Amino acid sequence: MVYTLSGIRLPALPPATNRSGSALRGALRTANLSIFSKRNSMGKKNAEKLLCGDFMGDQGWWKEGKIFAQKPSPESDSSSLRVAASEKTLVPGSQIDGSSISTDQMEVPGTELEDPQVLQDIDDLTMEDDNEINKPTNDCSKVDENQVSVHSENQDDKAQGAVKSVTLPGTGMIKKEEARPKSIPPPGTGQRIYEIDPLLKGYCEHLDYRFGQYKKMRKAIDMHEGGLDLFSRGYEKMGFTRSATGITYREWAPGAKSAALIGDFNNWNPQADIMTQEEEKWKWYCFSHATASVLQWRKRLNEFGVWEIFLPNNVDGSPAIPHGSRVKIRMDTPSGIKDSIPAWIKFSIQAPGEIPYNGIYYDPPEEEKYVFKHPRPKKPKSLRIYEAHVGMSSTVGEPVVNTYANFRDDVLPRIKRLGYNAVQIMAIQEHSYYGSFGYHVTNFFAPSSRCGTPEDLKSLIDKAHELDLLVLMDIVHSHASNNVLDGLNMFDGTDSHYFHSGSRGHHWMWDSCLFNYGSWEVLRFLLSNARWWLDEYKFDGFRFDGVTSMMYTHHGLQVSSMCFEKHTHMLLGVAQ
DSSP, rough: EEEETTTTEEEEEOOGGGGTTTOOOOOOOOOOOOHHHHSSOOOHHHHHHHTTTTEEEEEEEETTTEEOOOOOOOGGSOOOOOOOOOOSSOOOOOOOOOOOOOOOOOOOOOOOOOOOSHHHHTTTTTTOOHHHTSSOOOOOOOTTTTTOOOOOOHIIIIIIIIOEEOTTTTTTEEOOOOOOOOOOOOOOOHHHHHOGGGGGGHHHHHHHHHHHHHHHHHHHHHHHSHHHHTTOOGGGGSSEEOOOSEEEEEETTTTTTEEEEEEEGGTTTTTTTTTTEEEEEEEOOOOTTTSOEEEEEEEEEEEOOOOEEEEEEOTOOOOOOOOTOOEEEEEEEEEEEEOOTTTTTTOOEEETSSSOEEOOOOOOOOSOOOOSSOOOOOOOOOEEEEEEEGGGGOOSSOOOOOOHIEEEIHHHHHHHTTTOOOOEEEOEEEEEEETTTTOSSEEEEEEEEHHHHHHHHHHHHHHHHTTOOEEOOOOOOOOOOOOSSSSSSSTTTTSSSBSSGGGGGTTTTTTOOOOOOOOOOHHHHHHHHHHHHHHOOOOOOOETHHHHHHTTTTTTSSOOOOGGGGGGGGBBTTTO
């Protein structure tokens, strides 16, 4: 049975009882000569360079007595022939092919830190003087402290080093040039806040303490992650990523005992694409003082709880998972077998007649991807913000959920005529419960499918920029939906995965889950989420929802505003 929704073909989900039994993938394997043996084998000259510590190439780079290396291509031990398993797809004209079990292990730095929100190992870092701490770890350019948290074309190209866009002659189309690393300024002195609001001077002792904790965290990120720029681009490694040779899927799930990728592409067979926690690393071995060190390739268990799998392209070069296919990760967890939507999923959709959402592998062909035509507006002297909810903005007589396209064509021109220079949009992140007004988010990297596709949302934002309107996103990082089937709650079978465990992780008034901001991987997830919306969709800034709940362990509940002074020690749950 096939349903149709907004031009997207939506097949019925096969019964769970049939997922593991039928349409096993063909066991046909084709032996490929190892790419590693061809590309990564080192001659005598390169080996000498390695021993001198100055080798640079496909093998990696030398740094502080360690070799950080790429590993052999996953094609070396993976199948190059596939047997079609299903023709279920959400995109008309797409074909589904099976895929084979293969892994593409890569080192994923970072691990979940301890429960306290500013962690012990961060606190133990020796604080240096401000001048030393404020030195940029990368080549950071200076920025004006007067700038506001709104992107402009100049800020993208200079201060933040975003992908530069140029107008193609005669087309009006914006073409992306090769991305440059963003220059993220180091922490300042933290004193200008008292010039902006002199009333805060009465709280300077605690505010300075908090800013000191922030500088320690920034220093730790620079030390262990190569800087905030890399740390905030987790979506380039986590979730689904595609290369010229295939698709890699990675998921942080330390509580899972085993994991497998399932979906339309493999007929929901949990035995077809089993994920692993192995990671491959170069390691030096010195057998004696008389012999040179030997660089060997070894596998070891990933210590950070990151599961991964590599699916090589089909023999015709097409991806193993067609665009529009439904996907989930099946895990054996402390709470039992669980099928979850990938945490970093880029699109999810609710099939007619079904309650839980389905994760969608979203990777449209180049000709279907929206190309931005207009640059971001310049930073205005002041903001005049129109707050809107796309789904509730319809002007027709019948109560309907409005679309991104209708909002673009009907509402944006009206906002411009009314004299506003910015529009703040609610309920962008996917949320299965529509009555939450978008505040019980289930899929943080996915735009709400009720209003259209990701390309439709990009078109809306581009139109706003054409009208010289800034687009602010009402982003929700203060809490998350407590849904288990299609949200992050109990994702790996534990209640302490993305959130605090027990009562501390539950907002009793909102009936939602509270993030553990002291977890290294939660920080990566949330920072990368904010970066994703800026880079991929060209949002110009954010309105953060529920900031009081993020700052105070009492979440601003059952306390008056006059009592907040007495509770400054509870800020971020640190000074308890």
